[in-house]
Amino acid sequence: MIAFKRLIHSGRPLFSPGLKLDPNYKLKCGLEIHTQLKTKYKLFSLSSTKFNSEPNTNVSYFDCGLPGTLPKLNPEALYLALKTAVALNSDVQSFSTFDRKHYFYPDQPQGFQITQRYHPIAKNGYVELNSKFDDIAEDLKIINIEQIQIEQDTGKTTYDKFDKLIKVDLNRSNIPLIELVTKPDFENMSQIRAFIKKYQTLVKHLDVCTGDLETGAIRIDLNVSINGGERVEVKNLGSSSELASALKSEYQRQIRMSKENTPVIQETRGWDGKETVRLRSKEDAVEYRYVPDSELPFINLDPGISQEIAATLPDLPDTIITKLISKPYNLELKHAKFFIENKDILNYYYDLFKIVVTDAGKDYRVANNWLVHELIGAFSKFEVPLDVSLIPPTKLGEIIIMVSNDELTSTSAKLLLSQLVKSPSDKDLTIQELIGKYDVGKIKDITEDELSEAIEEVCIDIIENNQDVIEKIITGKPKSINYLIGLAMRETNGKVNSKVIESKFKQLIANYK
Ligand SMILES: Nc1ncnc2c1ncn2[C@@H]1O[C@H](COP(=O)(O)OP(=O)(O)OP(=O)(O)O)[C@@H](O)[C@H]1O
Numbered sequence: 001m002i003a004f005k006r007l008i009h010s011g012r013p014l015f016s017p018g019l020k021l022d023p024n025y026k027l028k029c030g031l032e033i034h035t036q037l038k039t040k041y042k043l044f045s046l047s048s049t050k051f052n053s054e055p056n057t058n059v060s061y062f063d064c065g066l067p068g069t070l071p072k073l074n075p076e077a078l079y080l081a082l083k084t085a086v087a088l089n090s091d092v093q094s095f096s097t098f099d100r101k102h103y104f105y106p107d108q109p110q111g112f113q114i115t116q117r118y119h120p121i122a123k124n125g126y127v128e129l130n131s132k133f134d135d136i137a138e139d140l141k142i143i144n145i146e147q148i149q150i151e152q153d154t155g156k157t158t159y160d161k162f163d164k165l166i167k168v169d170l171n172r173s174n175i176p177l178i179e180l181v182t183k184p185d186f187e188n189m190s191q192i193r194a195f196i197k198k199y200q201t202l203v204k205h206l207d208v209c210t211g212d213l214e215t216g217a218i219r220i221d222l223n224v225s226i227n228g229g230e231r232v233e234v235k236n237l238g239s240s241s242e243l244a245s246a247l248k249s250e251y252q253r254q255i256r257m258s259k260e261n262t263p264v265i266q267e268t269r270g271w272d273g274k275e276t277v278r279l280r281s282k283e284d285a286v287e288y289r290y291v292p293d294s295e296l297p298f299i300n301l302d303p304g305i306s307q308e309i310a311a312t313l314p315d316l317p318d319t320i321i322t323k324l325i326s327k328p329y330n331l332e333l334k335h336a337k338f339f340i341e342n343k344d345i346l347n348y349y350y351d352l353f354k355i356v357v358t359d360a361g362k363d364y365r366v367a368n369n370w371l372v373h374e375l376i377g378a379f380s381k382f383e384v385p386l387d388v389s390l391i392p393p394t395k396l397g398e399i400i401i402m403v404s405n406d407e408l409t410s411t412s413a414k415l416l417l418s419q420l421v422k423s424p425s426d427k428d429l430t431i432q433e434l435i436g437k438y439d440v441g442k443i444k445d446i447t448e449d450e451l452s453e454a455i456e457e458v459c460i461d462i463i464e465n466n467q468d469v470i471e472k473i474i475t476g477k478p479k480s481i482n483y484l485i486g487l488a489m490r491e492t493n494g495k496v497n498s499k500v501i502e503s504k505f506k507q508l509i510a511n512y513k
């Protein structure tokens, strides 16, 4: 089903120009990932973190660097950073501190960024990637995490080349970030892609970040070297496709240099949409004059904090996926992965499963198929944004149970779902009211004989009007009967089971011959 594929894909890359590795040039990469934490207030002030507000409306005196204002650490930011650190198997440090990284920029009005250079909040984590869940070629690949540090985001600068203006919006200034620094453990693009996907899924699942690259909630710097040479950092990659293109361009550039016997030097580069371009070399590296922040106290944590936080964490995505693809759920892996990305749907699925399988004793396939193929498929087919709250699990459950008890045909049920997806105003009607409104109930008040006769009439009519199809069926294309069945289903508003119609047609056509 094409429409359905648009919503649920197997995790194959949607982006990425392929990166073919040359066996003579071994690739090594490390990532620095900046993640905005989903706190109510900013990192060191009480202004709002609301996204997309009018420029400069979420700015406190502290955020715009007025002298005399003092930072106060937001405990929610600390908590979200700790949750992430623990979920990434890191060693939470019982002692950590803040430092000032100095540089002047209009969107950095304090003249420095508060970060954790010397004593970060967590060290030595790791993420396990595997071929089954993560779409990498290797059976197992461990990506080690050097450290996780808490820091402030900067404001945003936009250049208006027509007005010759530089516009500064400080709404983002002082939003809490964590910077995650991996070890240079990546050997190819699939591993990088898989890591980012897994990380995005995790932070969304833990509800510490929206997980979006597009909005800048996650921003990535890529470090690349070949054959043990110097690393080149490509800064500020805003999307997965930029990341893939930048990696390809940088890898090929370094190979070219190597072939020309020009040494690759450690430098910082940017991405201009076509290739990586030099921003600065190591020689003119910015001297940040890091100093410990004198206004923020040290963070001292109880050594038992990791265990305490671990105990509050929900099951992590891989654990849930493993559960979903096993008994009693038996979901397909790609569907389980889709559910984990969409918590509303995951919770919906659990509710539906309880109603249909656990309580009503129906087969798990019925619940899985109706949710994945029919309901989600209907949203996709009619290009309606996926919103399962339009049809609560109780309602879908009732429909599924009616179909499996033969009180509603599956054609009618599909019709009802389509209507519910297309006209949200039907949301408050009960199933019985919907059946009435769309005239799709099963025919109850007539005898078997009367029903059989009525079906026969419909079928005879169709046969008479579709002689060409009958001809085909008789001359060796038996599948053409499906066309006739479709017509009859439509004629009877889906009230009659397709199997009954099929056998009626078969009987009539046999006589016909
Ligand atoms: N030989 C290498 N090849 C590729 N990447 C490397 C190599 N050595 C280190 N790296 C990566 O470089 C990154 C270093 O990041 P880190 O934040 O520690 O320093 P930085 O880039 O100098 O600091 P800043 O945060 O100011 O950019 C890590 O992601 C690490 O994995």
Ligand SMILES: [Mg+2]
Pocket (backbone or CB within 6 Å): 032, 179, 181
């Ligand atoms: Mg860094």
Ligand SMILES: [Mg+2]
Pocket (backbone or CB within 6 Å): 032, 221, 233
């Ligand atoms: Mg860096």
